[in-house]
Amino acid sequence: MKNLGRMESGVALISVLLLVVIITVVCVSMIRNQNFAIHQVRNSYGHTQVALYALGGEELARQILWQDHTDSPGIDHLKEPWAKKNIYFEFEDGEVIINIIDLQSKFNVNSLVLEGDRGSEMRRRFTKLLLDTGVDSIFLHRLLDWIDEDGAARALGAEDYDYLGLDLPYRTSGQPYTDLTELNLILDMDMSSFEQLQESLSVLPGFDIPLNINTAELGILNTLPSDLTSEVDNGIGYSREAQGPYNSIAEFLQSSPMVRLAINEVGLSVQSNFFEVQIRAQYGDSFGYLTSVIQRENDGSMRVISRNRSRKVLPMKESDDLKS
Numbered sequence: 176m177k178n179l180g181r182m183e184s185g186v187a188l189i190s191v192l193l194l195v196v197i198i199t200v201v202c203v204s205m206i207r208n209q210n211f212a213i214h215q216v217r218n219s220y221g222h223t224q225v226a227l228y229a230l231g232g233e234e235l236a237r238q239i240l241w242q243d244h245t246d247s248p249g250i251d252h253l254k255e256p257w258a259k260k261n262i263y264f265e266f267e268d269g270e271v272i273i274n275i276i277d278l279q280s281k282f283n284v285n286s287l288v289l290e291g292d293r294g295s296e297m298r299r300r301f302t303k304l305l306l307d308t309g310v311d312s313i314f315l316h317r318l319l320d321w322i323d324e325d326g327a328a329r330a331l332g333a334e335d336y337d338y339l340g341l342d343l344p345y346r347t348s349g350q351p352y353t354d355l356t357e358l359n360l361i362l363d364m365d366m367s368s369f370e371q372l373q374e375s376l377s378v379l380p381g382f383d384i385p386l387n388i389n390t391a392e393l394g395i396l397n398t399l400p401s402d403l404t405s406e407v408d409n410g411i412g413y414s415r416e417a418q419g420p421y422n423s424i425a426e427f428l429q430s431s432p433m434v435r436l437a438i439n440e441v442g443l444s445v446q447s448n449f450f451e452v453q454i455r456a457q458y459g460d461s462f463g464y465l466t467s468v469i470q471r472e473n474d475g476s477m478r479v480i481s482r483n484r485s486r487k488v489l490p491m492k493e494s495d496d497l498k499s
Contacts, residue, residue, distance in 0.1 A: 222461055222463070224269070224458040224459075224461070225269065225456050225457065225458040225461040225462060225463035226456075226463050226484075228266060228269050228270075228271055228456040228457075228458055228463065229271065229454050229456040229463045229464065229465035229484075230465070231266070231271065231456075232264070232271035232272075232273050232452075232454035232456055232465065233452055233454060233465060233467050233469075233479070233482075235262075235264060235271070235273060236257075236262075236273050236275055236450075236452040236454070236467075236469070237469065237477050239256060239257050239262070239273075239275065240257055240275070240450060240469065240471050240477065241471075241475055241477070242256070243255055243256065243257050244471065244475040245475065248473075248475070249445075249446055250389070250420060250422060250445050250446050251277065251387060251389060251390060251420075251445070251446045251447040252389035252390060252415070252419075252420030252445075253389070253390055253415075254419070254420070257275045257450075258275065258277070258390070260274060260490075260491045261273075261274060261490045261491055262274070262275070266458075268458060268459055269456065269457050269458035269459065270456070270457050271454055271455065271456045271457075272454070272455045272490050273452065273453070273454055274452075274453045274488075274490075274491050275450050275451070275452050275453075276450065276451040276452075276453065277387060277390040277447045277449075277450055278377040278379060278447070278449040278450060278451050278468070279377070279379075279384060279385065279386060279387040279390070279444070279447040279448070279449055280386070280387055280390035280391045280392065280395070280447075281374075281375055281376055281377035281386075281391075281395065282300065282301060282304060282375055282376050282377065282386070282395060282398070283376075283377050283378070283379045283381075283382075283384050283386075284301075284318060284352050284355075284358075284376050284377070284378055285322070285351045285352055285378060285379060285380075285381065285382050286382050286383065286384070286442065287301060287315070287318060287319055287322075288319065288322060288323060288351075288382060289382050289383060292441065293383065293441050293442060296439050296441045296442065297442060298315060298319075299401075300398040300399065301315055301318075301398070302315055303397065303398040304372070304375060304394070304395070304398050305372075307394060307397055307398070308371040308372060308375070308394075309371065310368045310371050310372055311363075311368070312331075313331040313332075313363070314361065314364065314368070315331075316328075316329035316330060316331040316332035316333075317331070317332050317333050317361050317362055317363075317364075318358070318361060319332060320332035320333055320334050320347060321333075321347045321348055321352075321357070321360075321361055322347075322348055322349065322350060322351055322352060323349070324349050324350075333347075333361075333362040334347060335347055337362055338362065345360070351378075351380070351382070352378045353378060353380075354378055355373060355376060355377070355378050357378075358372070358373075358376075375392075375394055375395055377449075377451075379449050380470075380480060383442070384448070384449065385442045385443055385444035386442055386443055386444065387444055387445065387446060387447045388421060388424070388427050388443055388444070388445060389415065389420040389421055389445050390447065399436070399438045399439075399443075400436040400437060400438055401436075401437040401438065401439060402436075402437065420445065421445055422445060423445060424440050424443050424444070424445065427443070427445070428440060447471075448470055448471050448472065448473070449468065449469070449470055449471075449480075450468070450469050450471065451466065451467070451468055451469075452465075452466070452467045452468075452469055453465075453466050453488045454466070454467070454488060455488045455489070455490065463484070464484060464485075464486060464487050464488040465482060465483070465484055465488070466482070466483040466484075466486045466488060467479055467481065467482050467483075468480040468481045
């Protein structure tokens with residue numbers, strides 16, 4: 176009887192220990208799941224918050240551009256507050272860094288399809304840009320064939336039948352460019368050629384949008400002289416620095432660096448309406464990026480044309496600044 180009692184006590188003890196182990200495992204599992212859920216909620220909250228901070232950065236950029244319109248309507252240049260690199264704002268547990276880039280400081284590829292004298296001048300300037308950057312001149316025809324509506328290829332161009340014969344076939348767009356990365360689809364456009372061109376090009380939602388000579392870098396200004404072998408003197412940078420921005424195209428054409436050159440004033444301006452806002456937001460350990468294209472009308476009103484959250488944005492360095 177004593178042995179039977181001891182056996183029953185042993186079984187009871189083992190049962191209790193087994194129950195304790197089971198309860199411990201269940202509790203550990205519950206705690207782990209709870210911690211995982213808390214971590215998920217924290218991450219989700221962080222991502223949501225950083226996305227809101229990025230949108231807040233966009234709104235701050237709009238306010239900066241509005242203030243610029245109020246302070247100096249009709250003229251835009253690189254000495255204004257909007258053009259400052261890495262505009263920094265701090266929020267609770269986070270920050271945003273904003274860079275505003277004038278898209279009218281670059282060559283608008285959609286202007287290539289303009290007709291008449293204006294179109295001829297845009298295509299001449301683009302030819303000069305290709306020459307200066309060392310990119311093959313065939314891309315003038317191929318960029319045009321990509322967006323025109325007809326199916327006839329230009330002399331050095333490429334139409335649907337050229338693309339449909341590729342290993343991964345596709346068709347030409349037949350409509351204006353909406354993003355600069357579309358150039359990577361152009362027949363024979365390699366990464367080297369694209370990288371040579373991308374900093375000098377923009378894609379604007381219109382054909383006849385002028386170049387701002389107050390913000391354009393020297394490489395773009397070099398496309399203006401009618402003679403393809405002529406170049407704008409480096410003094411244009413010193414002139415803009417010392418004398419300030421040009422208030423009119425006439426003043427620009429009569430300036431000492433430009434007066435000796437034959438320049439067609441078609442498609443030139445001293446103000447801008449299209450800006451790219453690059454935003455890097457941080458909240459805690461979360462980072463978010465937003466690239467927005469903003470159109471500012473002549474009355475100061477603004478609308479967001481596009482938002483891209485997939486493009487990583489890094490703070491600009493001194494060397495990234497537009498050459499003035």
